[in-house]
Amino acid sequence: MQRQNQIYLFVIILPALIIFVSFFILPMIRLALETLQGPQGFGVYVTMLTTVRYLKTLFYTVVLSLGVTLVTLVISGICGVFLQRNEFFGKSILIAMLTLPLAFPGVVVGFMIILLVGRQGLVGNISQAVMGDKLVFAYSMTGLFLGYLYFSIPRVITTVMAAAEKIDVNLEEAARSLGASTWAITKDVLIPALTPGLISSGAICFATSMGAFGTAFTLATDIDVLPIVIYTEFTLSANIAIASALSILLGLITWGSLTLARTAAGETIAASG
Numbered sequence: 001m002q003r004q005n006q007i008y009l010f011v012i013i014l015p016a017l018i019i020f021v022s023f024f025i026l027p028m029i030r031l032a033l034e035t036l037q038g039p040q041g042f043g044v045y046v047t048m049l050t051t052v053r054y055l056k057t058l059f060y061t062v063v064l065s066l067g068v069t070l071v072t073l074v075i076s077g078i079c080g081v082f083l084q085r086n087e088f089f090g091k092s093i094l095i096a097m098l099t100l101p102l103a104f105p106g107v108v109v110g111f112m113i114i115l116l117v118g119r120q121g122l123v124g125n126i127s128q129a130v131m132g133d134k135l136v137f138a139y140s141m142t143g144l145f146l147g148y149l150y151f152s153i154p155r156v157i158t159t160v161m162a163a164a165e166k167i168d169v170n171l172e173e174a175a176r177s178l179g180a181s182t183w184a185i186t187k188d189v190l191i192p193a194l195t196p197g198l199i200s201s202g203a204i205c206f207a208t209s210m211g212a213f214g215t216a217f218t219l220a221t222d223i224d225v226l227p228i229v230i231y232t233e234f235t236l237s238a239n240i241a242i243a244s245a246l247s248i249l250l251g252l253i254t255w256g257s258l259t260l261a262r263t264a265a266g267e268t269i270a271a272s273g
Contacts, residue, residue: 034244065209080160106214163197203261
C-alpha cells in the first residue's frame with residue numbers, strides 16, 4: 001500500500017518536475033555555460049564588474065527600481081487602505097480602473113507614456129500652448145520611471161487591500177480611546193500590520209522593475225538599463241558571453257531581493273504574532 005502511494009505521488013509530481021527542469025534548471029545551466037564559451041572564460045565576470053558602462057547601467061537600474069518601489073509603496077499603501085475601508089459610489093469601477101494596467105504588456109505601457117509626455121504627447125502640446133516650450137521627457141529616466149510606476153501600482157494596491165482587510169479595527173479603536181493621535185495610530189498600529197504585505201509586494205515590484213523589458217525597449221532611446229544592455233549585447237554585438245553574465249547578475253539581484261523579502265516578512269509576522 002505504501003509503495004502504491006509512492007507511485008501515485010511520483011505520477012502527480014512528475015509533470016511539475018518535468019516543467020521545472022525544462023523551463024528553469026536547463027535554461028539556467030545553459031546560461032551559465034554560455035558565459036564560459038567566450039574567449040575570456042571566467043574572465044567575462046571580471047570584465048562585467050570592471051567595465052564602467054556595465055557598472056553605471058547596474059547602478060541606474062537599481063536606483064530606478066528602488067525609486068519606483070518606494071513611490072509605489074507610498075501611493076498604493078494610502079490608496080489601498082482607503083479603498084478597503086470606505087464605501088462610496090463608483091468604488092468598484094475605480095478599483096477596476098486602477099487594476100486595468102495589469103492587462104497591458106510593457107510595450108503598450110511605453111506607448112501610452114509616449115502619448116502622454118512624448119514629442120507629440122498631450123503634456124507637450126499643453127505646455128507649448130501655455131509656456132511656448134514643449135515639455136518632453138518620455139524618452140528619459142523620468143519617462144521610464146512613470147512607465148514602471150504605472151504597471152507597479154496595480155500589483156501592490158491589490159496586496160495592500162488584502163492585507164488591510166485582515167487588520168483588526170478594534171486595535172485602532174483601542175489606541176484612539178487611549179488618546180493616540182491619528183499619526184500615532186498609523187505609525188504604531190497600521191503600518192506594522194501592513195509591513196509583511198508591503199515587504200513582499202515591494203520585493204516583487206523591485207524585481208519586476210529590474211527586469212522589465214517591454215516598456216524600457218519602447219522608451220529607452222538614450223537610456224541604459226540592464227535589460228536593454230543585455231538585449232543589445234546579445235543582438236547587436238553578438239557578445240553572448242557578456243549578455244549571459246549580465247543576465248546571471250540580474251537574476252542574482254532579483255532572487256536575492258525576493259529571498260530577503262521572504263525572510264523579513266516571515267520575521268515580521270512572527271514578531272507581530
